[in-house]
Amino acid sequence: MVPHLSRLLQLWRIAAHYRLDILVPANELPNKARPILKLIRAHPAAWSSKEKRNPLKLKEALEDMGPLAIKLGQLLSTRRDLIPPEILSQLTLLQDRVKPFDVDVAKTRISEALKADIDTLFARFDDKPLAAASIAQVHTAALHDGREVVVKVTRPHIREQIIQDFEILAWLGQSLEQRLEAARALHLSEIIQDYRSIILNELDLTIEADNTRRMRHYFTGSSMMYVPEVYMDSKDVMVAERITGVPISDTETFDRLGMDRADLAEKGLIIFFTQVFRDNFFHADMHPGNVFVETINPQSPRYIALDCAIMGELSKQDQMTVARMLLAVMNSDFMQLIQIVHQAGWIPPDTDKDALAREMRRTVGPMVSKPMDQLDFAGILLQIMDIARRFRLEIPPQLMLLLKTLVHVEGLGTDLYPQLDIWKLAKPILTEWVKQQMNPVKNVKELGQQIPDLLLGAQDLPSMLIDSLNGLKNQTTWQDRQLREIQNLRLQVAQQQRLNWIFGSFLLILLSIAIISPWFVSIVLIILSVLLSVWRISK
Template sequence: MIPHVSRLLELWRIAAHYRLDTLFPAEELPEKARHALSIIRMHPAAWSSKERKNPLKLKQALEDMGPLAIKLGQLLSTRRDLIPPEVLQQLVLLQDRVKPFGSDVAKTRIQQSLKADISTLFSRFDEQPLAAASIAQVHTAALHDGREVVVKVTRPNIRAQILQDFEILEWLGHTLEKRLEAARALHLSEIIQDYRQIILKELDLTLEADNTRRMRHYFTGSSMMYVPEVYMDSKDVMVAERITGVPISDIETFDRLGMDRADLARKGLTIFFTQVFRDNFFHADMHPGNVFVETINPSNPRFIALDCAIMGELSKHDQMTVARMLLAVMNSDFMQLIQIVHQAGWIPPGTDQDALAREMRRTVGPMVSKPMNELDFAGILLEVMDIARRFHLEIPPQLMLLLKTLVHVEGLGTDLYPNLDIWSLAKPILTDWIKAQMNPQKNIKELGQKIPDLLLGAQDFPSLLIDSLNGLKNQSAWHAKQINELQSMRLQMEVQHKRSWIFGSFIAIFLAIAVIAPWYISIIMLVIASILSIWRISK
């Protein structure tokens, strides 16, 4: 059953009102896409719409659709290689210039959440928002000791709408998995469920505050990145240090200040690989509204990490798998790549691994032989997904967040410095990390750190062994009981089968006599009645 039909009708009305079917010329779209967009024109709201020529119709439509639609727009805003410039300009505005809510509402939420009056919390509070995004908006303020801060406040009544929209997405994911093999291979429903948890966590600013403190700890004293300090936090409000910088997309400012964009791009990629492999804690929402660059020291600028709500982590096994896969691609060793994927358990039995290696060489090979400005990273990723579908590969859902982050990073890197050689930078970082993981001294040290836990666990070993043996004993008794019951049922079925056969034979003979000599029936019935009467008297 389709969930929230009224919400779907509302989304249809918004798309029709803003005439989203006119965003792209029809002749540039695939035939199936044209048929899908024709549904928009069927809504009555499209017939009288005056938004056809509105230059901001996409931005306003996504705002009206809600936070999930805005999140999609933010993701697409990093893809200058895929989105036409006139559409991209609207999506960029979604990074920090979404329609704000009233300052009175913001102040009320701050006072209720931090349980203090605005004048007690701040010496100055600026009612005009500095920025407004899908989940929250930001106001500038000052503490009583003079420190400049930013105050982040979540939007009111946002949780219910997000839950409703995710129910629609989950229904759509299940529907696609039933019909499309690619959706099943990607575990689309699990990805949607994981993303649901991520977005719901983003509504709790205490979690963002904890993530920010953790990342600040990892990069304390770093010459590459600065993470602002958090002063106060609650579920709906976070007060943090105000920073001075510009978004990473502000290329004009970088050029005006004489910044080395190539060096800046190298720093950005080094930070990303450091987060993924050294810290196993990476920023997974890296649109330009969340990544700033300091302007105080143009000769040696640092990145500034904002909005640490959506963070990613990998298991040790997945970390090693991703690192080895990337090195195999850099070395153009595609048989090694297939072996790594096979060891990870992603390839089903019976797969033609030579054919899979040829497909990977054809698709992924260009990634290491061309500069970034000639690569269509998103297109390559789609081809890899198509290969996964055709060869029935199982892609773990926990890696999809990393792939999403890679799309962000690649888009930002291409804008900042298109000729950056990502592979020459990444290869020594990955090689050193793998060597460190394989270092015997490090492994022995880690084992030594675990010895106290092992010794404490050993105290429980006898009781665990006894419990296990008792469990096996009980399980064996249960199995024996089940076997006896099955044997009893089998005997009963055999007896019933024999009775059914005798009764069926009797009926067949009875019917045959009735057809051949009907008068015999009366004699037989008389005999049976006599026998029954004698049997009852004898009882």
Template sequence: MIPHINRLLELWRIAAHYRLDTLVPAEELPEKARHTLALIRLHPAAWSSKERKNPLKLKQALEDMGPLAIKLGQLLSTRRDLMPPELLQQLVLLQDKVKPFDSNVAKVRIQQSLKADVDTLFSRFDEQPLAAASIAQVHTAALHDGREVVVKVTRPDIRKQILQDFEILTWLGTNLEKRLEAARAFHLSEIIQDYRQVILNELDLSLEADNTRRMRHYFTGSSMMYVPDVYMDSTDVMVAERITGVPISDIATFDKLGMDRAQLAERGLTIFFTQVFRDNFFHADMHPGNVFVETINPSNPRFIALDCAIMGELSKHDQMTVARMLLAVMNSDFMQLILVVHQAGWIPPGTDQDALAREMRRTVGPMVSKPMHELDFAGILIQVMDIARRFHLEIPPQLMLLLKTLVHVEGLGTDLYPELDIWKLAKPILTEWIKAQMNPQKNLKELGQKIPDLLLGAQDFPTLLIDSLNGLKNQSAWHAKQLHELQMMRLEVEQQQKRSWIFGSSMAIFLSIAIIAPWYISIILMILVSFLAVWRIAK
């Protein structure tokens, strides 16, 4: 049964009201997409709509559809290679210019959440929002000691709609997995559930505050990135240091101040790889509304990290797998790539690995060998996903957040500096990181750090050994008992088969004689057969 049918009907009405079927000419779309456009036109809201020529209809439609639709728009806003300029301009507005909610509601939420009056908390509170996004909006204010701050407040009544939309997505993912092999290979349902938890965590600003403090610790004193301090936080409110800078998409300001955009792009990419491999704690929502650049020192600008609600982490095994895969692609060593994927357990048994390597070389090789300013990471990713579908590869859900982030990073980097050499910059970083992981001294040091735990655990070793031996002994006794019972069952079955054969043969002989014998002999034989049947049943 389709969940929340009323919500689906509401989404259909919004699409029809804003005439989203007129965004792109039908002839430029695939055949299946045209059927969706025809469905939009069937809704009565489309018949009387006056939004056909509205220059902001896509932005407004996504706003009305809710937080998940806005998130999708933010992701697409970084992909100038995928979106027409007129649509991209609307999506960029979703980064920090979503329709705000009433400031009086914001003040009530602040007072209830921080358990103090706004005038007690701040010497000044600006009611006009500085920015508004999918989950929250931001107001500027000042503390009583003069420090300038930003106050982030979550939108009211947002959780219920998010939960409804994820129930619809879960139903959709389950059905797609039943019908599409690619959906099963990428564990679509698990990805949806993981992202559901990510979004729900984003509603808790105390988690964002903790993430911000952790990232600030990693980059304390850094010349590459600055992370604002957090002063107060709760589930619905976070008060943080106000920073001075411009969004990373403000290229006009960079040019006006004479900033080196190539250096800035390389620094941004270095920060990303540092987060993934050094800290294993990376910003997973890097749209331009969350990434700013300082303008105080144009000759040596720093990035500013905002909105640390969605963060990613990988296991040590996945870190090493990702690094080795990227290096194999950079070196065009596709047999090594397949070996890494095989060791990661992503290739099912019986797969022709030579054929898989040839397919990767044929499909991905030409794209990687292109000049770096022509490299389309999103295109490469789509090709790899198609190969994964055809060869039944298993892609762990925890890596999808990293892939989404990498698409963001590549989009931001190429916008900032189109000739960014992503592979040339990443290769030495990855090589040095892998060498560090393989360093015997480092491994011995880590082993040394674990010795106290090993020694403490050794105290329990005799007990664990005795328990294990007793377990094996009991298991052996259980197996012996099971084997004995199976042997008795087998013997009984054999005896049953033997008796059945004797009984059947006897019946056939008696019936044959009864047919040709005199009547009194037949009666005697029938009595004998009856006794034989009773004996057979009794046995």
């Protein structure tokens, strides 16, 4: 059964009202997607719509559809190489220029969340929002000690709509998994559930505040990135240090100030790999509205990390697997790549590994050998997903957030400096990290750090040993009882088999005699009937 049919009808009406069917020419869409255009035109809202010539119809449609649609628009806004300029200009506005909600509502929410009046909290509070996004909007203010701050407050009444939309997505994911092997290989339903948790966590600003403090700790004193300080926080409000900078997409400002865009792009990639492998804590929502650059010192600019609501972490095993996979791809060693994937448990036992390696070499090899201005991470990922579908590989859901972030990084890097060689920069970083992880001195040191825990655990060893012996004793008694029962059962089976053999032989003899002498069989059956009656009476 389709969940929330009224919500689906509402989304259909919005798409028809804004005439999204004329956004892209039908001949530029895949054949399977073209019926969607006919469906949009069939809604009565499309017949009387006056939005046909609205230059911002896509932006406004996504705003009306809600936070999840805005998030999708933000993701697509980083793909200048894939999205036509007229559409991209609308999607870019979704990064921080979504329709704001009323300032009086914002002030009420701030006062309730921080349990104080606005005048008590701030010496100045600016009514006009600095930015408005899918989940929250931001106002500038000043504390009573003169510090300039930004106040982030969540939108009212959006949690219910997000939950409802995710229930629709979950239904779509299950439907696709039933019909498409690729969806099953990707664990699409699990990915949707993971992303649901991520988005719902984004509504809790205490989580973002903790993430920001943790990221600030990792990059304290860094010459590459600055993380603002958080002053106050609650579930619906966060007050943080105000920064001065421009979005990473503002290349005109970089050129006007004489910034080295190649150096800036390299810093961005180093920061990303540092987050993934050194800290195992990476920013997973890297659209231009969340990544700024300082303009105070154009000769040595730093990145500024904002909106640390969606962060990613990997297990140690997944970290090592990803690093070794990337190195194998960079070295075009696809047999090694298959071996790594096999060790990670992603390949079914009956898979033809040689055929898989040939397919990876044929499709992915030429793509990764291209220069950065021709490299397409999204295309590479799609090829890998297609190979995973055909060879029934299972990609863990926890890595999908990293893959999504890689798409963001590619979009930002291509926009900032198209000639950047990501492979050349990443290879020494990954090689050094893998060497450190394999360093025996480091492993012994880590073991030494665990000795106190091992010694504390050793205190419980005698009682654990006694419990284990008692358990073994009880298990032995149980096994002996089970063995006797099995032996009795075997004996009964053997006796039954003998009776069956005797009865079968008797029937066979009786049948043979019946063929030769029917009257003799009749006499035998009469005698058996009499004996059976006597036996029953005696019982």
